[in-house]
Amino acid sequence: MTDEQGRKQLQHFTDEHPLELVEEVEIEVSPPVKCLACGEYCLGPCYRCVSRCGIFLHQPCAEFKYPDKISNCHAHSCSLALRTRPNYFICNDCGKCIRGICYHCEPCGVFIDVECALLTSLESEDKKQIKHFSHPHPFRVEDLSEIDQVYCSACRKYCDGPTYVCRKCEISRHILCAQYSPKIDDPLHLSHPLYLHESATQVGSRCYLCCNPCDGFSYRCKVCNFNLHVDKCVGKASAVKYEGHEHLLLLVENIGIEVNCNACGMSCGNGIPIEKKKSYGSWILRCPPCNFCLHIQCGPLPYTIKDKCHLDSLTLVESPVEDESDDEFYCDACEIERDPRLPIYCCGPCGRFVAEISCVIPEVIRWLTGEYGDVELSMPDGRIAGKVVKKNLPQVMREIEDAQLIKYKPELNDDSLTLKSIWEYVSKTRQNDEAEASKKDSDQSGLLILHHILNRLSEDESKELRNVLATEETEISSDAQNSSRGSFFLDEKYIAFEKKLDSLPGDTRDFWNKEEEMVNVMEYSVPRSLVPILESLFDKHGDVSVDTNLSPGVKIFLFVILCGTLSSMYDTRVLDISEDLLMNWWNYLKALKSAGFKIQFAIDHLKRVARAYFGLQLQAQVSNTLSQLQRDIPKYSEEVEELTKKLEHLRSELKRLESEDSGRKSSLIEECLSDASKLRWRKAGEGLKLKPALVLENL
Structure with missing residues (x-):
C-alpha cells in the first residue's frame, strides 16, 4: 500500500501504526538509529513509523517474513517464539544488550x-526467501545459469541452477554453500572453535x-588468527608422524607460499622450477608451526x-638400483628420462620395472591420506620412519600439544631429569656468565640441547675435546702440486689427492644442530x-x-660428530660432493x-x-679437456x-716478381732502370752545367 504522497507503506507486527519507506537522506535523527530486527545502523532505505x-x-528486515x-536453535534446546513488540533485553547467546524484536522461551x-x-x-514462511547468518538481508531463490556470469560469494565458482540471491547487494550463494555450519571444531586447531567468515572480514x-x-x-579463529578454507581444507587434513620431526607433518597440495625442502634444499610447491615439476610434483609434507617441509619423495x-x-x-628403493650404471635413467611407466637422485618404486619379483614416484603419485597419496588405514611408512632403505595419522588425528594432535606443554613447563619432567643425570659426573661447571645463563635457560625449559652440553664441559674436558679434534695440516709437497701436469691417468694424481684430504678444509662444517x-x-x-x-650404528657395530x-x-x-658425519654422508649423493665436504668427512672420521x-x-x-x-x-x-680440444681444433684449423692460403699467395707473388725482374723488359722500363743506376748518387742539378751558388757565412 502507499500513502497520499505515493510512499510505500507496510503494516508491520512491531507497531500498531503503518510504516513508511524512506530514503537515507530523509532520516534526520541524532544519534543514528538502529534497526529493531538486526541491530545494525539504518544507513540506507528503511521503514519508519508514520506516527x-x-x-x-x-x-529487507521489514519485508522478511x-x-x-524456531525449534532447532543452536543456542537453546526448547522451542522459541517470536516476540513482536520491541523491548530491551540481554541476548542469552551473545550477551549483548539490545532493543528490538527477539525470540523468547x-x-x-x-x-x-x-x-x-x-x-x-532458515526459510521464511513464504518459502521463497531465507535469512542467513552471514548476511544482514534475506536471500531469495532464483534459477541461474553460467550464462548469467554470477559467482557464488562463498566458493567463487559460477552459480548454475537454484541459487540464493540478494539483489540489493548483488550477492549470490549456492544452496549447498549456504548450508555450512556457522561454528565447527577442527583437529588442526583444538584450542578454540572456528567460526564461518567471509573474505571481506x-x-x-x-x-x-x-x-x-x-x-x-x-x-x-579471531583469537589466534587461524583460518581454514571451507571447501578444500576443513576436515581434509591428513598427517604423518615422522621420526625426524617432533610435530605432525600435514599433507598439502599446491602450497600458496614459497618454501624449501628441509631434506634436499630445493623449492617446494609453486616454487619448483618448471623443468622439475614432473619429478617433484605439487604435494609436500609440512609442519606449519616450524615451517618444516619435505617433498613427498624426500619423506x-x-x-x-x-x-x-x-x-x-x-x-x-633408492635410485639407481644396483645394476644401473648408465648416465641416463628412464621411468618404465612413462618412458621418460627420470632424475636418478630421487627414490623409485621397483618391481620386487622381476626387479626390472622401475617407476618414478610422480608416475604412481595418485596411489601414494591414497596411502598418505589414510585410505588404507594408519599404516607405517618407510625410507628407501626399508627403515621405518613414520606413520600415517588419520583415524585418530584429533587424539594424536591433543597428545602432541600436551607433550609440548609438559616439555616447556617451568618444572622439569621425568625425561629431562634423566637427561640431566648424564651430567651429574661433572664436578665443576664453568663460572662465566654465558654458562650460567645457558644452565638457567635449560633448567627453565626442561629441554637439554647440545649447546648446553658444550657449555657444561669442565676445563679438562674441553682440553680433552680440543686435543681429539686437533688436526695437523699436512704440507702439500711440490711433487704433489706438480701432479696436476702430465697425464690424467697416473697413480700419482690420486696419491696427491689423498694427501690433500689430510689438510684442513677451507670451510669447516658442523653436521648437527x-x-x-x-x-x-x-x-x-x-x-x-x-x-x-x-641406533642402527649400535645394532650393527655395537659401542664403537x-x-x-x-x-x-x-x-x-664425539658420538654427535660421528652420527652427524654419517648422516651427512648418507644424505649426499657422490656426484653432489664438494671437495670441502669430503675433507670435512675425512678429517672428522680420522x-x-x-x-x-x-x-x-x-x-674404508x-x-x-x-x-x-x-x-x-x-x-x-x-670431458672438459676433450670438449675444449674439440672446440679449439676447428677454430685453429680454420686459422691454419x-x-x-695467405702463404701460397705470397709465394706466388714472389715467383711472379722474380720472373719479371729477370725477364725481358720494354725499352722505356730499361731506360728508367739504367738512369736509376747512373744517377742515384748524383745531384739532381748536376747535368744543367751552371755555376752553383756560394755558401756564405751567416751574418
Whole structure:
C-alpha cells in the first residue's frame, strides 16, 4: 500500500501504526538509529513509523517474513517464539544488550536476538526467501545459469541452477554453500572453535593448511588468527608422524607460499622450477608451526604399493638400483628420462620395472591420506620412519600439544631429569656468565640441547675435546702440486689427492644442530634427528667407543660428530660432493679413529667414496679437456687454413716478381732502370752545367 504522497507503506507486527519507506537522506535523527530486527545502523532505505514512534527497520528486515517459532536453535534446546513488540533485553547467546524484536522461551526466561536465533539458514514462511547468518538481508531463490556470469560469494565458482540471491547487494550463494555450519571444531586447531567468515572480514589472511589466500568463505579463529578454507581444507587434513620431526607433518597440495625442502634444499610447491615439476610434483609434507617441509619423495613413503602401471607389487628403493650404471635413467611407466637422485618404486619379483614416484603419485597419496588405514611408512632403505595419522588425528594432535606443554613447563619432567643425570659426573661447571645463563635457560625449559652440553664441559674436558679434534695440516709437497701436469691417468694424481684430504678444509662444517633437543640412546644422547643413525650404528657395530678412555661428556659429543658425519654422508649423493665436504668427512672420521673409535668400516667406505669422487672429477676434467680440444681444433684449423692460403699467395707473388725482374723488359722500363743506376748518387742539378751558388757565412 502507499500513502497520499505515493510512499510505500507496510503494516508491520512491531507497531500498531503503518510504516513508511524512506530514503537515507530523509532520516534526520541524532544519534543514528538502529534497526529493531538486526541491530545494525539504518544507513540506507528503511521503514519508519508514520506516527514517529521510534520504530525503524531496514527495508529487507521489514519485508522478511520471520518464522513464528524456531525449534532447532543452536543456542537453546526448547522451542522459541517470536516476540513482536520491541523491548530491551540481554541476548542469552551473545550477551549483548539490545532493543528490538527477539525470540523468547517463556518457561526458561531465555531471550535470543534475531541474528543469533537465525544463525542457521532458515526459510521464511513464504518459502521463497531465507535469512542467513552471514548476511544482514534475506536471500531469495532464483534459477541461474553460467550464462548469467554470477559467482557464488562463498566458493567463487559460477552459480548454475537454484541459487540464493540478494539483489540489493548483488550477492549470490549456492544452496549447498549456504548450508555450512556457522561454528565447527577442527583437529588442526583444538584450542578454540572456528567460526564461518567471509573474505571481506579477513583481507590478506591465508589458510593454515594450504597457505593460499582466504578468498570466499573460511573458518576462522579471531583469537589466534587461524583460518581454514571451507571447501578444500576443513576436515581434509591428513598427517604423518615422522621420526625426524617432533610435530605432525600435514599433507598439502599446491602450497600458496614459497618454501624449501628441509631434506634436499630445493623449492617446494609453486616454487619448483618448471623443468622439475614432473619429478617433484605439487604435494609436500609440512609442519606449519616450524615451517618444516619435505617433498613427498624426500619423506617417508609406503614401502610397498600396487599400481595399475604394473602387474606386480612395487617396492620403495633408492635410485639407481644396483645394476644401473648408465648416465641416463628412464621411468618404465612413462618412458621418460627420470632424475636418478630421487627414490623409485621397483618391481620386487622381476626387479626390472622401475617407476618414478610422480608416475604412481595418485596411489601414494591414497596411502598418505589414510585410505588404507594408519599404516607405517618407510625410507628407501626399508627403515621405518613414520606413520600415517588419520583415524585418530584429533587424539594424536591433543597428545602432541600436551607433550609440548609438559616439555616447556617451568618444572622439569621425568625425561629431562634423566637427561640431566648424564651430567651429574661433572664436578665443576664453568663460572662465566654465558654458562650460567645457558644452565638457567635449560633448567627453565626442561629441554637439554647440545649447546648446553658444550657449555657444561669442565676445563679438562674441553682440553680433552680440543686435543681429539686437533688436526695437523699436512704440507702439500711440490711433487704433489706438480701432479696436476702430465697425464690424467697416473697413480700419482690420486696419491696427491689423498694427501690433500689430510689438510684442513677451507670451510669447516658442523653436521648437527646445537639448538636441537637431545634424546637418550642407551647411555648416550644425540640430537633427535640423529637418533636413527646412532641406533642402527649400535645394532650393527655395537659401542664403537668401548675401548676409549675418554670422559663421558667428550664421548657424547664425539658420538654427535660421528652420527652427524654419517648422516651427512648418507644424505649426499657422490656426484653432489664438494671437495670441502669430503675433507670435512675425512678429517672428522680420522680424528675419531685416532681417539680410539672403532670406525674402520666407515674409513674404508669413505675411501671408496673418495675414489669415486676422484673418478668423477677425473671424468669431468677429461670431458672438459676433450670438449675444449674439440672446440679449439676447428677454430685453429680454420686459422691454419687461412694462413696457408695467405702463404701460397705470397709465394706466388714472389715467383711472379722474380720472373719479371729477370725477364725481358720494354725499352722505356730499361731506360728508367739504367738512369736509376747512373744517377742515384748524383745531384739532381748536376747535368744543367751552371755555376752553383756560394755558401756564405751567416751574418
